[in-house]
Amino acid sequence: MGLSKSLKLRIAELSSKDMKNLLKMVFEDKVSYLDIKKKFDFTLGEIEKILLKELGEKRFKRWKIRQERRSTHKGRLVKRTGAIKNVNL
Numbered sequence: 001m002g003l004s005k006s007l008k009l010r011i012a013e014l015s016s017k018d019m020k021n022l023l024k025m026v027f028e029d030k031v032s033y034l035d036i037k038k039k040f041d042f043t044l045g046e047i048e049k050i051l052l053k054e055l056g057e058k059r060f061k062r063w064k065i066r067q068e069r070r071s072t073h074k075g076r077l078v079k080r081t082g083a084i085k086n087v088n089l
Contacts, residue, residue, distance in 0.1 A: 003049055010042075011050060022047075023054060027063075029070065 003011070014022070022040055025031045026047060033044055042050065052060045 003053060007046055007049065014040075019054075022050070026051065 011019075018040070022036065022042075025036050025039070033047070036042065036047065048060075048064075051063060055063065
């Protein structure tokens with residue numbers, strides 16, 4: 001799961017402050033992925049690739065398990081036929 005050239009360029013355009021803000025938003029339970037997409041224009045898959053690069057494999061896996069087990073009302077991105085939907089559980 002490597003980074004494409006276009007994704008690398010988009011990441012390089014982010015300031016260190018923006019990267020920290022992106023990571024903070026991803027870890028906060030109250031911020032939906034749609035909010036992150038609106039602010040940074042990254043898809044869920046791109047966010048996961050960025051996290052894997054920034055956190056390392058072990059920490060990324062722990063984050064992913066936490067996301068899958070979480071039972072909060074955070075809006076989630078659901079990929080269905082290429083559409084992005086905000087689903088409140």
